[in-house]
Every structure is written in structure tokens, then in C-alpha cells.
Amino acid sequence: MKILDNPLIRESAxxxxxxxxxxxxxxxxxxxxxKEVAEQLGVSRTPVREALHKLELEGLVEIFPRRYCLVKGVTHECIREIHLIxxxxEPIAASIAVNNLTNEDLERLDNLIKxxxxxxxxxxxxxxxxxNDEFHQIINRASNLSRIIAILENMHDYVEAFRYSFMSRTDLVKRSIEEHQEILAALQTRDKELVKKIVTKHLEGITEYEEVILEDMKQSLKVFDDELHNK
Incomplete structure (x- = not known):
């Protein structure tokens, strides 16, 4: 672990x-x-304690008072909730982005697909x-919906944590690229309803990747369950 030197030590931890x-x-x-985490991070125990409680609220860990904190990581329920959000x-953001995307933005989206x-x-x-990240980010940010953008970007680390599972599979990557081409074509028409429909279809397809993700996560989830049952 790196030694933290950020003045906002609690947030850094x-x-x-x-x-x-x-x-x-x-x-x-x-x-x-x-205590061990605090020593590794080079901070006092207070910011670590606060960080662990925040992580428990996010569902990433489970705290057993006066004993230890058990890491849960990204669970099946977490993946489903993120896909639901x-x-x-995103379809709402994309439909509103239609009027704000410049020709340069559309050209960049085309280049990202290539x-x-x-x-x-x-x-x-x-x-x-x-x-893939930049493609969705350009569209979301063009909506100018600051709260929705903040929610989606806050989930980015979660998405990145399990996206490797399906991005490492040739057939799923091909499908994703084809769907991005459909999204771009819809954006170029400046038809809000069409854009919303196509983006919704794309995101509904992502939920089908859950089985792929869960297969890759199966071993790590088993380790957590074993530890939980033996606590």
C-alpha cells in the first residue's frame, strides 16, 4: 500500500x-x-475506522466489532443494482444529450468505435x-445533468471491476461494438426517442453478461462465503 500524504486524509484513506x-x-x-491497515497507510486508526464504516455502507465490507473487517467486494446483488441504475x-441522459452533442463529439464517438x-x-x-468508457462518458456528460453524471461516474470503479470478464470475450466485444455503432447512428439522426430506445436496448443486453461475470467471480465469492460461515 502507498503511504498517504493527502491533507484530506480521511477521504484519501x-x-x-x-x-x-x-x-x-x-x-x-x-x-x-x-491497526494494521492504519500502519500500512501511514495514518492514525481514526480515518481507517471511518473509511471502513463508509465501505460497509457501500456493501464492500462487513465489520465484526472488536474482531476484524471482512472484505465482500463486488457481489451478485451489487452487479444487478448497478445494471438497474x-x-x-443512461437512456435519459443520452436522449437529452442529443441536442448538446457537437459534430466534433460525434466524430470522436466514431473514432472511438474504430x-x-x-x-x-x-x-x-x-x-x-x-x-468504451470514453464513449459512454462523452454521451453522459453532454446531457449536462450534473447529478445523474455524478451518480454514473461514482459507479465507474464498480463497473470497471467486473467489465474485464466480458470484454475479454471476443463475441461479447463484437456485440458491444456493433451496439455502439447503432447508438452513434441514432445520435446522428438527433431523434431523442430513437436514441433512448437504442441505448435502453444496449443496456438491457449488458444484464445478460451477468452469468459470464459471476462465473469468473465464483471462486472469490466462495472464499468470502466460507469466511462468513466460519466467523
Whole structure:
């Protein structure tokens, strides 16, 4: 772990622990000791205690008072809830973005799709994910709906935590790229209802990836369940 030197130490402790759990640098089933974590982060126990309680509210850990904190990580329920939120908010954001997207924005979206095709041919999953993120980010931010944008961007670390599972599968990447092409074509028509329909269809399709994600997560979820039952 890196030693924290940010003056906003409480937020720094929370953000770093959250990122490490979502990236599985700290894996489901691991036990966190408040004192040990504080020493590793180079801070007092108070910001660590506060960070762990915030993480428990997010459902990423479970605290057993005076014993330890058990890491849960991204669960099945978490994945479903995030997909539900995205399926409700992103179509609205995209339909409103129609009037705000510039020709330069549309050109950038087209270039991102082309880059995705290139990265897919090389099997570069990280770059595909980056292009995918920017594609959705451009559309969401063009809505100018600050609260919706904040909610969606707050979930980004969660999405990134499990997106690798389906982005590493050639058939699912191909399907995602084709659906992005459909979204761009709809945006170019400036038809709000069509855009909303196409984006909704795209996000409904993402929920079908849950089985793929869960298969990859099965072992880590089993470790957490075993630890929970043996507590």
C-alpha cells in the first residue's frame, strides 16, 4: 500500500481502500485489521475506522466489532443494482444529450468505435475498456445533468471491476461494438426517442453478461462465503 500524504486524509484513506477492494488488490474473504491497515497507510486508526464504516455502507465490507473487517467486494446483488441504475439513467441522459452533442463529439464517438475495432483485433482488453468508457462518458456528460453524471461516474470503479470478464470475450466485444455503432447512428439522426430506445436496448443486453461475470467471480465469492460461515 502507498503511504498517504493527502491533507484530506480521511477521504484519501477511503478512496484508496475502495479502489484496492474494487480492483481486487484486496480480495473478497480477506480480513482487514484496523491497526494494521492504519500502519500500512501511514495514518492514525481514526480515518481507517471511518473509511471502513463508509465501505460497509457501500456493501464492500462487513465489520465484526472488536474482531476484524471482512472484505465482500463486488457481489451478485451489487452487479444487478448497478445494471438497474444504468438502465434507468443512461437512456435519459443520452436522449437529452442529443441536442448538446457537437459534430466534433460525434466524430470522436466514431473514432472511438474504430479504435475499439482495432484494439479488439489485437486482443487489447485494457484499451477496449478505455475506449468504451470514453464513449459512454462523452454521451453522459453532454446531457449536462450534473447529478445523474455524478451518480454514473461514482459507479465507474464498480463497473470497471467486473467489465474485464466480458470484454475479454471476443463475441461479447463484437456485440458491444456493433451496439455502439447503432447508438452513434441514432445520435446522428438527433431523434431523442430513437436514441433512448437504442441505448435502453444496449443496456438491457449488458444484464445478460451477468452469468459470464459471476462465473469468473465464483471462486472469490466462495472464499468470502466460507469466511462468513466460519466467523
Amino acid at each position: 477511503f478512496n484508496q481502500l475502495r479502489k484496492m477492494i474494487l480492483s481486487q488488490e484486496i480480495k473478497p474473504g480477506e480480513k482487514l485489521n484496523e 444504468r438502465s434507468q439513467l 479504435l475499439s475495432v482495432e484494439f479488439a483485433s489485437k486482443g487489447n482488453v485494457e484499451k477496449i475498456m478505455e475506449a
